[in-house]
Amino acid sequence: MTDPVPPQPITRVPTGRLWAAPRLAERLGARPITVEQLAAALARTHEWFEANSGWAPPDPETLADWAAEGACRAPDDCWTPLHGVCRHGLVAWQVVIDELEELDAATLRKP
Numbered sequence: 582m583t584d585p586v587p588p589q590p591i592t593r594v595p596t597g598r599l600w601a602a603p604r605l606a607e608r609l610g611a612r613p614i615t616v617e618q619l620a621a622a623l624a625r626t627h628e629w630f631e632a633n634s635g636w637a638p639p640d641p642e643t644l645a646d647w648a649a650e651g652a653c654r655a656p657d658d659c660w661t662p663l664h665g666v667c668r669h670g671l672v673a674w675q676v677v678i679d680e681l682e683e684l685d686a687a688t689l690r691k692p
């Protein structure tokens with residue numbers, strides 16, 4: 582005879598977990614890129630989305646955890662600067678999401 586295990590309450594709290602290595606943002610930030618490079622990387626990232634499956638954008642809590650450290654991940658899971666590009670030329674999720682939000686905002690403004 583075993584006692585039933587009481588159900589665990591499900592709570593949603595910020596993790597406060599550190600995802601990135603110490604000084605990661607500093608090291609990543611040491612490679613500045615131009616607006617033109619970022620635009621090219623964004624186009625490359627959309628090509629990557631078409632050629633690859635199984636990716637999903639991170640949830641807002643995870644993005645916020647990364648951003649708190651000045652870092653992000655690219656869709657291929659590389660660490661990137663928050664608004665940067667990974668070594669394979671893909672942009673950070675933050676850049677993808679920023680662009681989608683700008684598109685949404687532009688669409689909303691134009692009836």
Ligand SMILES: [Zn+2]
Nearest residue numbers: 657659667669
């Ligand atoms: Zn990469």
